[in-house]
Amino acid sequence: MTSVGLPDDVSADEARRALWRRSLVVVVASQVFGGAGLAAGVTVGALLAQDMLGGESVAGLPTALFTLGSALAAFGIGRLTQRSGRRPGLAAGFLVGAAGATGIVVAAVADSVVLLLPCLLLYGAGTATNLQARYAGSDLAPARSRGTAVSVAMVSTTFGAVAGPNLVGPLGDLAESLGIPALAGPFLLAAVAYAVAGTVLFVFLRPDPFLVARSAGATPAAYAGEPEPEPAHSSGVMVGATVMVLTQVAMVAIMTMTPVQMRHHDRSLSEVGFVISLHIAAMYLPSLVTGRLVDRVGRLPMAVAAGVTLLAAGLVAALSPGDSMPLLTLALVLLGLGWNFGLISGTALIVDSTPVTTRARTQGTVDVLIALSGAGGGALSGMVVDATSFAVLSLGGGCLAVLLLPVVAWHRRARRPVAGQAGP
Numbered sequence: 001m002t003s004v005g006l007p008d009d010v011s012a013d014e015a016r017r018a019l020w021r022r023s024l025v026v027v028v029a030s031q032v033f034g035g036a037g038l039a040a041g042v043t044v045g046a047l048l049a050q051d052m053l054g055g056e057s058v059a060g061l062p063t064a065l066f067t068l069g070s071a072l073a074a075f076g077i078g079r080l081t082q083r084s085g086r087r088p089g090l091a092a093g094f095l096v097g098a099a100g101a102t103g104i105v106v107a108a109v110a111d112s113v114v115l116l117l118p119c120l121l122l123y124g125a126g127t128a129t130n131l132q133a134r135y136a137g138s139d140l141a142p143a144r145s146r147g148t149a150v151s152v153a154m155v156s157t158t159f160g161a162v163a164g165p166n167l168v169g170p171l172g173d174l175a176e177s178l179g180i181p182a183l184a185g186p187f188l189l190a191a192v193a194y195a196v197a198g199t200v201l202f203v204f205l206r207p208d209p210f211l212v213a214r215s216a217g218a219t220p221a222a223y224a225g226e227p228e229p230e231p232a233h234s235s236g237v238m239v240g241a242t243v244m245v246l247t248q249v250a251m252v253a254i255m256t257m258t259p260v261q262m263r264h265h266d267r268s269l270s271e272v273g274f275v276i277s278l279h280i281a282a283m284y285l286p287s288l289v290t291g292r293l294v295d296r297v298g299r300l301p302m303a304v305a306a307g308v309t310l311l312a313a314g315l316v317a318a319l320s321p322g323d324s325m326p327l328l329t330l331a332l333v334l335l336g337l338g339w340n341f342g343l344i345s346g347t348a349l350i351v352d353s354t355p356v357t358t359r360a361r362t363q364g365t366v367d368v369l370i371a372l373s374g375a376g377g378g379a380l381s382g383m384v385v386d387a388t389s390f391a392v393l394s395l396g397g398g399c400l401a402v403l404l405l406p407v408v409a410w411h412r413r414a415r416r417p418v419a420g421q422a423g424p
Helices: 011-052 060-082 086-110 111-135 143-155 157-166 168-177 182-204 209-216 235-264 269-282 287-296 299-319 326-351 359-387 388-403 404-414
Strands: none
Touching: 011 086, 011 111, 011 143, 011 157, 011 182, 011 209, 011 235, 011 269, 060 086, 060 111, 060 359, 086 111, 086 182, 086 209, 111 143, 111 182, 111 269, 111 326, 111 359, 143 157, 143 287, 143 326, 157 269, 168 182, 168 269, 209 359, 235 269, 235 299, 235 326, 235 359, 235 388, 235 404, 269 326, 287 299, 287 326, 299 326, 299 388, 299 404, 359 388
16 A cells, blocks of 8 residues: 555555545535636637637537547546546646636637637646546445445536636626636636646545555445445446437537527527526536436436436427527526436446446546547537527437437346446
């Protein structure tokens, strides 16, 4: 254990549980700030692109770029974590995201598209780190609490992520008072929030939970009184990744163009911020309940629930009158909830199916796929709306999520339930 600076008895159940709880507290604190940074791009990224680049077809470009940046960062964070632990990997990701947010503000002031594009890529590192942090809570978690551990890390994102969009108006006023375009205001918050999140992780995530688990040869099921799980079926990683990729594409495509749709109907920035804040709340706030359901009802039933919920979101968005705030809000809430179901159930499947010796690298690779799929969804969303309509985009996103059902059906036939799950 000396390789990670731990006492010899740290592998004992009580010591490991105590470290698990401490790690969760640190992750929760960092995610409050990380969520605030995440909200900036979601809320005003498409609108900023419209202002600086002109035209609706490029409105999805910021989402595409910062999700592409997220993919690159996820790959790097996964490799760095596998080598050196969660602390340096997560801290570096948030600090790169802070640098990107700062650069976006500078680009908006200078009206420089040349600077804006690479800074959107860097900003995406914060998004990747926000997602990667969910794994830090599961490194030392008992097998029957993996979904709950992931959910604790995610739910803490809610506080900053919901507050961020509701501050769009005040932040815009602050930015204009400083001679900065109003739409760049939320990125001022993102720069500070990501920097604080990275600092919290770097200073307080000690001992590193991933290094402890790896050094001890620990798995989440190794606690006394819990049965060792059967070896996970090799399809677990593929199915978990597929669940998260499909939910990401459906969510990002519809969410990206919602602010543009609202501005078409003369909604204010504050109204846009309100709807997006409820969407983000639905993405993260139900996590504690979702995590328990994933642990007790099962990974696959919750993946099915994700597909059904996203289909409902697409149908509501497609059939709603363009000027109906209540129905559009309902669609975005369902969209966030479906994403929540898919991410937590898919994450639990990934953790179930990977040994600690390769876990961080595999997690990083899967998050690369998630980010790339989000980049594709964001880039294509503007083109689809420009060529057809928001309704067609919404319906297409909902129908895409239905592909989860045959994936789950195939996985049910391919394997037996794993111990530690309440059901298949």
